[in-house]
Amino acid sequence: MKKTLPALFLAMFIIPSFSFAGIKFDNLNINSENKMLYTVTQNTSGIKPYSVLFSYNLHDESSIAQNNLPDIITCYPEYLNSLNKGKKMQVRNRYGTAVYDFDNNTLNWIARSAILPEKSFSLSPIITSPDGTWIVFMRKVASSTGELIIQNADTKMYVILDREASYSYTNLPVKWSPDSKNFVYQKNNSVYYCNPEKMFKGIQLEEKYRRIGNGKIQNVQWCSNTNLAYIDSDIIYMIDERELSSLGIYSNFYDLGKVIGRLPEHFDPDTMEFKINSAATQMVMVKNNNFVSYYNINSVNTTDYVKLLNYKSYTEVFDGSYKFEILWPEFSKPVIWTDFISDSGKTSSAVYLFNEKNEIVNILSVEDSTSNAAISPDGKYISFSSGNSVFIYSVNPWSRIAEIKGEKTASLCWKDSSNLCIGGDQTVRLYNVPLKSENYLFLSQCKSATWDKLSKKIIALTDSYEEYFVYDEVKNVWQKIHSCEPLKAQVQNQDYRIYKAEAKNARYDNGIYVRHLSGKVNTFALYKEAMKKSAPKKKIALAFDLMNSADGVNTILALCEKYDIKPTFFINGEFIRRYPKEVKKIASSGAEAASMFYTCTDLTVKDFEINQDYIKRGLARNEDEYFAITGKELSLLWHAPFYKSNKMIRDAGSQAGYSYIEFPVEEDSIDSKAGKTLESQIIPITVGVKSDSEKNEFYTKLELLINSLMDGDYEIVSVSGL
Known part of the structure; x- marks a missing residue:
């Protein structure tokens, strides 16, 4: 059933994910007409702090209330998205959602927080169709599930595609065709197609007749406007969009699409992703976020195995990677953008190309990137930020087109194939690539604000520019x-x-306090919430037990950096010997490193006798091996492997100078006691245990856990910080 939201994404504010934020008021100013200006700054996990400029008319003796809100006159671009074929731009931040209209040069808030958000939240991702007509987002309904929704950007009508989708703060299970006519989505363990025009007109086939097959969104990939690639086990199918309407109806009578190739291994959507060029003659496969294979597809014998074009493992090349994006320009080889954890333990990015010998070559390293990469609608350009600059590169051939200097960048989006919207730390600008010109749209934040003596208009200064910006109260925009x-x-x-x-x-x-000087003399808090006593912060620690694999370490480090939390890693000597690079990155990241003995074995088994001297020597050996690799010392915290110990083991560790970390365990697995973690203030997360029955490692849900703890008003600290 189609429904209407009164404003875009208003429903997304129903169940936000919260964390503690220190709210600070500053830059107070009042004029003779009882209009006041002030800024609010919040320190928020997951995003950098920024200030917001407010304007408020004092006219009585009461605090700000829901029916008497101040005006928000700067708009920080945490996320930007192009809408309505580039006619509008959506701006999202912790205060709500605003839309900039390029035709009228106006910025309007369409959904905003009723009062100051005392707790700030992580924003959910959205995907717009390439032409900006349709928006897909997820509305959170539980800690790990949400409603997958498609909405018309113009009419605000929406349809719920899946009421119990697995929630994510980074990805949505949807892929659009390049011409925006169709999209595919994942529901449960099946993949479906949809034509949004038909769906909103009520003439779309029932969902069961639109099923493409088993799998996840990683099993499908649009190759062109009309062709969809689908991998089932080790077989690659090519489906023409004209066949989509008959697939579900006749799927029991004939095979879907046309077979175009066979993979040398079974495709696992949990660990693999792929991309096929528009001509369906080549493909790239990424496995475990660090192994890339480049294949030729036999266009004559389509049932043949795909042919490997390179014969080298690129695991070392992509050391530390945790996220890939494959760009494939027309009539060219693929371009690979990857995010990784550098040797310093911090997130970084890089660009790779395939040379004439099909060897992969690093052509660009991007340090201090403050935004995601953005691809132009026609696929010709890629833009990204580094330091105080935004760079635009031509993809084919690879070359720098422009460098726009001035300020750090929070977000980027393409208005169209020629114009880039730059969501900067101080301003939001529109950059025209062919003309190499830029235009200021509005302010992101300011360092001070006052009024112009002659025009009586609000003017403001930023950190990056010497000139004043003047505020248009009608259009809600700023210009120099x-x-x-x-x-x-x-x-x-x-x-x-x-x-x-x-x-x-x-x-x-x-x-902020207001003293009334005329009439009835009194003093009141502008925000009465500031006068309410709040409960003390609750603390909890995330303890990552590194076992026999380094899978997930880079993702964990990236998320902890994103949310500005300090984790604790319990490391054993066997892990140190196997994965010295990951251990160095953990040490360099500033995370707390603790001991899990020098060998990963149950110390309480009766197969051989263990004494206190053995425990002490094992702890000392682990210290020495960690120091030899990192040049740093382990913290004097430890727990026995699998949290299995006895009094003798704990006493031996105490005599060696260690504090033992307890966790209630009665069985071989700690999973059965997960409910007791909040009692102990420590959540243990096992990393690197290989199991055929568990394809989805728990670290893949770490971002959900972090936000769930923020929902519960927990401050996430290291184990020693408890």
């Missing part, structure tokens, strides 16, 4: 102004005095 006469900031006029003072709420660094 070359001449103005700024009024000196003041905190008192004929009716009021405004000032900052201590707040009772622990989530507030301070509060």
